[in-house]
Amino acid sequence: QVRLVESGGGLVQAGGSLRLSCVASGSIFRPNTMGWYRQAPGKQRDMVATVDSGGTTSYTDSVKGRFTISRDNAENTVYLQMNSLTPEDTAVYYCNFRRWARDTWGQGTQVTVSS
Numbered sequence: 001q002v003r004l005v006e007s008g009g010g011l012v013q014a015g016g017s018l019r020l021s022c023v024a025s026g027s028i029f030r031p032n033t034m035g036w037y038r039q040a041p042g043k044q045r046d047m048v049a050t051v052d053s054g055g056t057t058s059y060t061d062s063v064k065g066r067f068t069i070s071r072d073n074a075e076n077t078v079y080l081q082m083n084s085l086t087p088e089d090t091a092v093y094y095c096n097f098r099r100w101a102r103d104t105w106g107q108g109t110q111v112t113v114s115s
Helices: none
Strands: 002-007 010-013 018-026 033-039 046-052 057-059 067-072 077-082 091-099 102-105 109-114
Touching (some): 002 091, 002 102, 018 109, 046 077
Parallel strands (some): 010 109
Antiparallel strands (some): 002 018, 091 102
């Protein structure tokens, strides 16, 4: 079983930056993919960025060039550096761990971007 603990959300002005962190513990086996998803009020949860245990990354189009996902395999930690934030980035951000199509989710961290 995998447990995820997120940190780093908060309130920031448009144009600002935040860094999210997610530490995984428990039965961490490779290969796996870790990533960040977000859910705004009244909307579905969507992928923001993912990185697999080999370092291959994927981003949704709206964050390309602004967000950077990275991971530290030794520490089982994934990060999301978010720059040039806009009010449209406001959402609850969830950390995800995926292995063999089985998902584990964090509790979520609120990111609010004021205009």
